[in-house]
Every structure is written in structure tokens, then in C-alpha cells.
Amino acid sequence: MTFNELTKRIFMTEILKGMALTLKTMFTKPVTRQYPEEKREALPGFRGLHALVRKSDSSLRCVGCGLCAAICPSRCISIYTSEGVDHTKVVDRYEVEVLKCLFCGFCVEACPFGAVVLTEHFEYSDYSREALFMTKEKLLNNWDKFMAGKKGEQYFEKYWRPLAEDFGTPENQPVLKNRRAD
Amino acid sequence: MATAQKKLKKELTINLGPQHPSTHGVLRLVLDLDGETVVKCTPHVGYLHRGTEKLGENSTYLSAMPLMDRLDYVSSMTNDVAYCLAVERLFGIMAPERAQYIRTIVSEMTRISSHILWLGTHALDIGAMTVFLYSFREREWILDLFEMLCGARLTVSYPRIGGVRNDVSQEFIDSLYKFTAEFPARILEYETLIDQNRIWLQRTKGIGVISAEEAINWGLSGPTLRGSGVTYDIRKHFPYDAYDKVDFDVPVGQHGDVYDRYRCRMEEMRQSIRIIRQCLEKLPRGPVMAPDAPKLTLPAKEKVLADMESMIHHFVLITKGPMTGQSGEVYSAIEAPKGELGIYFVSDGTGKPYRMRLRSPSFVHVSALPRLSEGALVADVIANIGSVDVVLGECDR
Ligand code: SF4
Ligand code: SF4
Numbered sequence: 267m268t269f270n271e272l273t274k275r276i277f278m279t280e281i282l283k284g285m286a287l288t289l290k291t292m293f294t295k296p297v298t299r300q301y302p303e304e305k306r307e308a309l310p311g312f313r314g315l316h317a318l319v320r321k322s323d324s325s326l327r328c329v330g331c332g333l334c335a336a337i338c339p340s341r342c343i344s345i346y347t348s349e350g351v352d353h354t355k356v357v358d359r360y361e362v363e364v365l366k367c368l369f370c371g372f373c374v375e376a377c378p379f380g381a382v383v384l385t386e387h388f389e390y391s392d393y394s395r396e397a398l399f400m401t402k403e404k405l406l407n408n409w410d411k412f413m414a415g416k417k418g419e420q421y422f423e424k425y426w427r428p429l430a431e432d433f434g435t436p437e438n439q440p441v442l443k444n445r446r447a448d
Numbered sequence: 449m450a451t452a453q454k455k456l457k458k459e460l461t462i463n464l465g466p467q468h469p470s471t472h473g474v475l476r477l478v479l480d481l482d483g484e485t486v487v488k489c490t491p492h493v494g495y496l497h498r499g500t501e502k503l504g505e506n507s508t509y510l511s512a513m514p515l516m517d518r519l520d521y522v523s524s525m526t527n528d529v530a531y532c533l534a535v536e537r538l539f540g541i542m543a544p545e546r547a548q549y550i551r552t553i554v555s556e557m558t559r560i561s562s563h564i565l566w567l568g569t570h571a572l573d574i575g576a577m578t579v580f581l582y583s584f585r586e587r588e589w590i591l592d593l594f595e596m597l598c599g600a601r602l603t604v605s606y607p608r609i610g611g612v613r614n615d616v617s618q619e620f621i622d623s624l625y626k627f628t629a630e631f632p633a634r635i636l637e638y639e640t641l642i643d644q645n646r647i648w649l650q651r652t653k654g655i656g657v658i659s660a661e662e663a664i665n666w667g668l669s670g671p672t673l674r675g676s677g678v679t680y681d682i683r684k685h686f687p688y689d690a691y692d693k694v695d696f697d698v699p700v701g702q703h704g705d706v707y708d709r710y711r712c713r714m715e716e717m718r719q720s721i722r723i724i725r726q727c728l729e730k731l732p733r734g735p736v737m738a739p740d741a742p743k744l745t746l747p748a749k750e751k752v753l754a755d756m757e758s759m760i761h762h763f764v765l766i767t768k769g770p771m772t773g774q775s776g777e778v779y780s781a782i783e784a785p786k787g788e789l790g791i792y793f794v795s796d797g798t799g800k801p802y803r804m805r806l807r808s809p810s811f812v813h814v815s816a817l818p819r820l821s822e823g824a825l826v827a828d829v830i831a832n833i834g835s836v837d838v839v840l841g842e843c844d845r
Contacts, residue, residue: 280644287640288578297585309592311599336767339511370514370605375613376766378752378759384599 308386310420313369315387316362316400317408319380319418326406328381330357334373342366343373362400364390383421385412459487466495470573470830473840475814477821477829484825489818493811496844504804508769509535509609509744512804517603519789519808520842522565525558525594526784527842528607533688534780534791535609539744539772543689547611547736552690553624553727554597554606555782556720560631561590562785563713570710570834571642574651579641586634589627596620609770610738610745625728628721635717643714652707656820656832659704666816669809670787671712672836676704682783694726706835713837744770769799786810786837810843 274280299306308314319327330347342363350356373382385408392398400408413421465476474495480488500519504512516531517524529551536543543551568583591601597620598606598613606613642648658666663676673680681698683691699715701708737745746765747758764771775797781790787809794803813836820832 275646278646280646284578284641284645287637291582297588309595309599312595313599333763333766337508337511339507339514368514368517368603368605369600370517370603371599372511372514372605375746378749378762380749 308388310386312386312388313371313384315364315385315390315408315412316367316373316405317383317385317413318360318402318405319383320406320409320414326357326360326381326402327379328357328360328377329379330355330360331378333376333378334382337372337376339370339372340366340368357402360402360405362405364398364400365395383409383413383418385409387412464829466492471833472569472838475833475838475840475843477817477833479821479826479829481826484827486821486824486826486829489821489829491814491817493814493840494844496840498845500845501804501806505801508799509801510765510769512801513609514603514605517605518841519806519845520562520784520786520810520839521602522839523558523562523785524603525554525606526562526782527789528605529555529689530780530782530784530789530791532607532609533782534778534793535744537780538776538778538793538795539741539770539774541610541738541741541744543611543738544735545690545732546615546734547738548689549727549731550612550616550736551607552694553616553724554594554604554612555689556723556727557590557593557624559720559785560717561587563717566713566785566834566837567638567710570831570837571648573830573834574648576642576645576648579638582634582637582641586631593620593624593627596623608737608745610741611736615736621728621731624724628725628728631721632718635714639714649707651827651831652710652835653705654703655706655824655828656835657703657705658816658820662819663704663816666819667812668787668816668836669812670783670785670837671709671716672787672809672813672816674698675701675709675712675835677702682781682788686781688782690727690730691723693730694723696723706831709835743772771799773797781807784809786839786842787813789842806845808842808845810838810840811845813838814843 321327330345332345335341335343335345344359344361345357346359347355348358369384371384374380374384387408390398409418460481462479462481463476464479465471466474471477476492476495478490478492479486498518500515503515507515513528513531516527519527532543564583564587568580568587571577571579594604594606595601597616598604600606658668658676660676660678663673664678668676669680677700679698679700682688683696684698696719697715699712699719701712742758742761743765747755747762751758752762753759775795777792777794779790779792781788783789788807789809790807792803792805792807793801796802816836817829817832820836821829824832
């Protein structure tokens with residue numbers, strides 16, 4: 267054991283260094299959020315509770331094609347349709363068992379009409395299963411509550427409706443701003 | 449006299465887990481103890497069995513992907529990449545270059561997040577509380593980046609067969625670049641806390657030693673194997689995505705003990721930062737979904753209602769899966785943060801795999817626990833569980 271090692275051992279330098287670090291951290295701003303009081307907005311495009319899109323004439327945009335139910339990995343969407351007047355398809359029931367959902371967002375990608383969305387709302391815990399069984403009315407309500415107005419439009423434009431040209435790269439994309447000369 | 453002798457000979461059998469906090473999930477070990485020494489260690493797995501393989505065989509290639517997130521839930525991105533790569537290899541398509549770079553970036557981010565979670569919990573098991581708090585601070589940053597990228601923090605479902613779901617934004621790139629600039633200093637902080645700490649050294653040095661030859665024979669992989677000095681890394685030996693276009697080193701240990709495995713993972717985080725930086729700087733332009741695989745990738749949404757062919761592909765792909773008609777089999781493996789994550793597919797040409805088999809590193813690593821722990825002290829069992837880095841979601845599947 268060299269002299270250096272010996273002094274390190276006696277004076278516990280490594281432990282003191284660690285202590286100094288923790289002491290220093292005491293004077294920095296805490297990073298913890300006091301969650302229920304202090305909330306953070308979910309980032310745009312967050313995959314939270316479902317909603318069904320309401321058209322401007324306040325009717326349902328969904329046509330009942332069933333693609334969302336077909337791709338759903340946990341099979342938690344059920345759709346019941348019937349034939350209406352002038353042979354149109356009427357969506358009688360559209361139900362999502364939220365407790366089974368994985369929030370993968372595949373239903374949104376599968377829907378050719380952009381009729382189902384995942385909102386940014388994630389604090390929906392409840393005491394009963396019924397409260398988390400989303401019927402058509404509840405889903406439409408979710409749209410009114412969380413997505414109506416500008417937000418819904420933005421959602422489709424910016425994030426959830428990858429257009430063909432979106433797959434191209436915007437000009438000057440990969441260029442790093444503050445790139446260092448190393 | 450006789451009773452005293454009898455007492456001495458009796459072994460004590462205790463149950464470690466499945467609810468023990470230091471077993472990282474629902475691992476159950478039955479330990480036969482002679483005093484404080486472990487005579488026999490028997491792992492019991494299966495408490496988190498969800499039948500992922502069978503579920504995968506019953507859903508289409510497309511819709512089975514979110515199940516992969518739930519294997520190793522702390523590194524869901526690499527699981528998805530493994531799955532998508534396997535399907536791509538099975539049907540012989542390639543993701544475009546930009547998507548490959550993005551996948552490399554997110555895989556390395558996942559490696560960092562998985563390793564800092566491992567560091568925090570492993571240190572916590574051994575008794576160092578502060579590291580845990582610091583490492584979660586950085587993990588949060590990565591999870592925020594994931595949220596920005598794809599709208600989910602943990603179970604991301606971001607890669608897709610033939611590419612990735614959406615392109616990265618400038619905001620994401622900037623924030624990630626800032627992260628790569630700041631993170632090395634944070635690694636130094638963790639190291640200040642434990643690297644030379646005498647308690648840490650005593651708890652990890654010379655514990656759970658496994659030689660290179662034995663480690664290979666036990667089938668270990670990832671940092672657990674490299675801690676024993678074997679330079680085997682799938683990213684180097686069988687490069688996938690953009691790993692052959694970036695420059696990085698594979699850190700190895702010498703002694704094959706808990707400390708060397710710890711060192712390996714710390715160095716790996718530095719290498720990950722290097723890889724991310726290079727990828728960000730080289731990121732090519734172009735599409736992020738394979739444009740020439742209409743039978744495997746969903747068409748752009750605006751086309752679905754405008755173009756007959758796209759609409760048919762869209763409907764068939766969603767309801768029946770990719771009807772390629774190609775049969776065959778493939779084994780494809782990637783370097784997940786925990787080790788070699790392999791997926792074996794047998795296709796009979798329909799939209800669902802005929803057989804899906806997962807080779808998960810955690811399962812193999814759990815099987816090596818008796819080898820590492822027998823003859824050691826009870827306290828070292830905890831250090832060993834931490835150092836082989838198991839996640840039971842992946843082990844039990
Ligand atoms: S998010 Fe995924 S699991 Fe949930 S309803 Fe949609 S497709 Fe099904
Ligand atoms: S939500 Fe979309 S995919 Fe689902 S049934 Fe309605 S229109 Fe079809």
C-alpha cells in the first residue's frame with residue numbers, strides 16, 4: 267500500500283467526496299414534482315384516454331367500419347351497427363373497455379377517417395369498473411371535454427395523421443443547432 | 449451433546465421472494481442455508497407468465513407488437529426493435545436509412561435508461577440510497593424525450609415493421625443533443641458516489657465470480673458476459689440498423705465479478721452517448737417507413753380513402769395481417785440492454801406467425817444464479833441478482 271493509498275484510507279477521501287456531492291445537491295433546485303398538487307401538462311400527442319371525434323354538425327364521425335376493433339391487440343373495442351334509413355350504416359354502440367387497453371394507439375392509426383383519438387387525459391382512475399367502461403356517449407363527451415376546438419384540429423394536423431409528405435424530411439432537419447466544432 | 453450436533457447439521461430453507469423488493473420483480477429463490485452460507489439455490493420462475501409467445505401466434509404480425517413492450521418493460525424500445533427486425537428479416541424488407549438511424553438512437557437511449565434504472569436499484573439493494581435518487585433524475589429526462597417522440601413514456605410501441613411510426617422533430621433532436629452533452633457529467637457523479645466507496649467495493653469485488661469459459665457455457669450475454677472478459681457484442685459481430693456505420697468500443701471486464709459487471713455497464717452508457725451523438729450528426733434525410741413494402745406497412749392515411757390499391761392494402765393488413773404468402777423461418781437477435789434478445793419466427797405464409805419463440809436474456813441469467821450464489825453468503829445473493837440484471841417480465845414472458 268503506497269502512502270497515497272494509506273492517506274486515502276485513513277481520511278476516507280472517497281466518502282467525503284460523495285458527501286460533498288450530496289451537500290452540493292442540497293442547494294440546487296429540487297427536480298421532484300409534488301404530483302397531485304403540481305401537475306405537468308402531457309406533451310402533445312400523448313396517448314391517454316380515448317375519445318370519438320364529433321363532426322362540426324355534432325354527429326359522430328365514425329362510420330362503423332370496425333378496423334380499429336380489428337387491429338386492437340387487446341380486443342377491447344366493440345362496435346355494434348345496424349342499417350338505418352336509406353341503407354346507411356348506423357353505429358349503435360361503440361364501447362371501449364379502458365381497463366383492458368394498452369394505449370398503443372393502433373386504433374388511431376388504423377382508422378381511415380380519423381374518427382377515434384387518444385386524448386392527453388390520463389387521470390381517470392375511478393372506484394368502479396362501470397365508470398371506466400366507455401360507451402359512445404362518454405367517448406363523445408371526452409372529445410368535447412379534452413379535444414374540442416383548436417386542439418382537436420392540431421392533433422390531426424401535427425401528430426396523428428401522418429401524411430405521405432410527412433414521411434419526407436423537412437428542410438434543414440438534421441442540422442444541429444448549437445453544434446460544436448469537435 | 450447429541451441434540452447440539454443435530455442442530456449443527458440442519459440446513460435452514462428460506463424463501464427469497466416472490467415479493468421481496470430486492471428480487472426486482474417476482475423472482476422466487478429457495479435458499480438452503482448453512483449458517484449464513486448458501487448451500488443450494490433454486491430459482492422458481494413463472495409468476496409473471498402471460499403467454500406472450502402464444503398470444504403472438506394468435507394475433508397478426510402487426511398487432512402483436514405492443515406485447516413486446518411488456519417483456520422487458522424498462523427497455524421496451526429495444527424489444528420493439530428486435531421484433532420489427534425479425535419480421536423484416538423474415539419477409540426480406542429493409543427499413544429506410546433514416547429509420548435505421550432513428551432506431552439506433554432510441555435503442556441507445558433505452559440502453560441508458562435501462563442501465564441507470566439498473567444502477568439505481570442495484571445500488572439501493574446494496575445499501576447506497578443516493579445513487580438511486582440521482583439516476584432517476586436522468587431517467588426522467590429520457591422518458592420525457594420518449595413522450596415527446598411517440599406519446600408514451602414506458603411502453604412506447606414506436607418502431608414499426610419497415611421503419612418507425614413518425615419522424616423525429618427538431619425539438620427532440622435539440623433536447624437529446626443537450627442530454628448527450630450533459631449526461632457524461634452525471635455518470636461522473638454516480639461514480640463519485642460509489643466507484644471507490646469502500647463499502648461498495650467490499651460488497652462487489654470478488655463476489656459472484658464467473659470465468660469467461662463458464663459464462664459462455666452458461667449462455668450469458670450482454671454486460672453480464674462482457675464482465676468476464678468476453679468481447680461478444682451483437683452490435684459489433686452481427687450489426688443491425690446503423691451500428692455498422694458508427695464507431696464505438698465494447699467495454700469488457702477482467703475478473704467476472706459484480707464490480708466488473710458494474711464497470712462494464714457504466715462504460716456502456718458512455719459508449720451509448722457516443723453512438724447517439726454520431727447518429728444525430730449523421731442522420732440522413734428521407735422517409736422513415738419502407739416505401740416499397742405495401743403488404744407490410746400501413747399506407748399513408750390520406751391515400752387510404754383516395755387510392756383503391758392503398759385502401760385494399762390497408763383493410764387487408766389490418767384485418768388479416770400481412771398476406772405475403774412467404775413461408776420460412778428466421779432467428780434474429782439484437783443486443784438488448786440486458787443481453788441477447790432473440791426472436792424466432794416460423795411463417796406459413798398467413799398473416800399470423802405459425803410459431804414465435806423468444807430467447808430472453810433474463811431467463812438465461814436467472815438460470816445462472818445458482819452457479820453464482822452457491823457457496824456465497826445470503827447478502828451476496830442480493831448483489832448477484834442485481835448484477836445479472838434480470839427483469840421478470842422478460843424471464844417469464
Ligand atoms: S390504444 Fe391499442 S389497446 Fe387501446 S383500444 Fe386502441 S388499439 Fe386497442
Ligand atoms: S373509429 Fe374509425 S376505424 Fe373504428 S369503426 Fe369508426 S371509422 Fe372505423
